[in-house]
Amino acid sequence: MEELFNLTYKDEVEILKDEPDFESLGDEKYLNHEDMEARLYWAFCRPNGSRAEQIADKNPLVSIMAFNHSKLSALKRFQLLHIDVIENENLRVKIRNRARMLFRSLVDDDFVELNKVLDLVPVYLPVAIDQLKNGRKWNDMIASEKEVTKFIQKAKEFLDEELLSALYIKLVNFEELDSSEIKELLENTIKIKVEIDEIILNYYKEQTYKWTQNSSLHILQKKGLEKLANKLI
Template sequence: METSSTLILSDSERSEGKAPESALAAMALKLAPDGAELSYRDHIELLKDDLDFEEQGDAIYLDHPDDEARLLWAFHRPSGSHPTQVGDRNTDVAIMAFNHSRLGALERFIRLNPAVIENPDLRRHIRNRSRMLFRALVDNDFSELLEVLSLFPVFVDQACDQMINGRIWNEHYATALRGSQFLELSGALCNDRLVEGVIRRLRPLKHQTFDEAKALLVELCDQARKLHPKIKEHYVEEFDTWMKREKLHPLQMIVLTKQIALLKDSHV
């Protein structure tokens, strides 16, 4: 037997990824010992005792006609919501699945129901999880970050916030070119603090050998017309400081000085 159910979530339940308290009857998939019907929630609790809990749950709930059933499964599924649930036709289910997914950032945003991305009121319910995703994207080499922002520029404000305020946990440095591409994507949000945040995530020269530094400088000169002016200025200063600190042969100094002059004089 199946009864209809209207799915209504509060703002806090959406944003925090909480399963709603069901006030309505649900399909009697199993019966309690006293013969009473089980709610979806109670049925899922019973399934937890089975070794193939997730497999059974997927078979029953992934394509369930009742939105509330799919919503609860997105919350209770042991290995995180199923990838297909992130694109669920019901935006409440999609939001719940996005917030409980274990997918990487790019795939998660690609799979997300477009209605959630396009609607500011819905988008704010994934803001906390999105912030965590952009924190990880920023603390990497910017490759996936740029892909996400190219496809979904509406999230650029969150990326900029993490670029400015996020801590650096990993030594996965971005290239000067990717840093420049990010600053270009930031548009009107680009300011001195954002530039500083990007520069903090570029590979430092501190421990580089002469050959490594020379190779980097050649690369920068080759890409000069594609680099943001502030990033070029940063590297000119970095190389000046590095050369003063290192004990270089006069011929090595000449080689680097010529390359630095090319970088300094280049125009975007």
């Protein structure tokens, strides 16, 4: 392998690709290489995505490259990302596309990881909001009232009708529930209402009244659900 040392790192890696244990050889050779350029190139071309220690590299450019080519979760990536990248707008722009894709996935999920990431990197709140409003929806996973409350508290100054509409979609869809399921939802929410934002409580109350108005339930059953809904506020 000594003859490789006079070649460029790209050429070195190309030759290593012929080895059956290519990735492990590359890790051994480049993960802790003294030359940043070597670590940078390996972060770019490591077959199974960059490793955690590459994102945690002491050089922000290596960290950026590894962040963009990693298969780790969004939370893990942001935990490992070089602090200079988070604090410097000129460096953050280099992970803009990957960050947008990660937040697209986060807002489609149950908001648990989303809130943890935003606690870590609040500078990305506008990206999360943009993805909620404008991003292409990939799934219908709902978020708990507590997790949506956490997000609302983070985004108070950005709340508008468009954002609220996007957040309501993350909550339980009353149109998919029967009367017993609505009753159970209301009872469970009442138990934890001190932990739930009033925006959600009011929304659930409004949705209950809307549901009863369009329901063929007996009037007494409707009144029972509405009475429960009134206890939310």
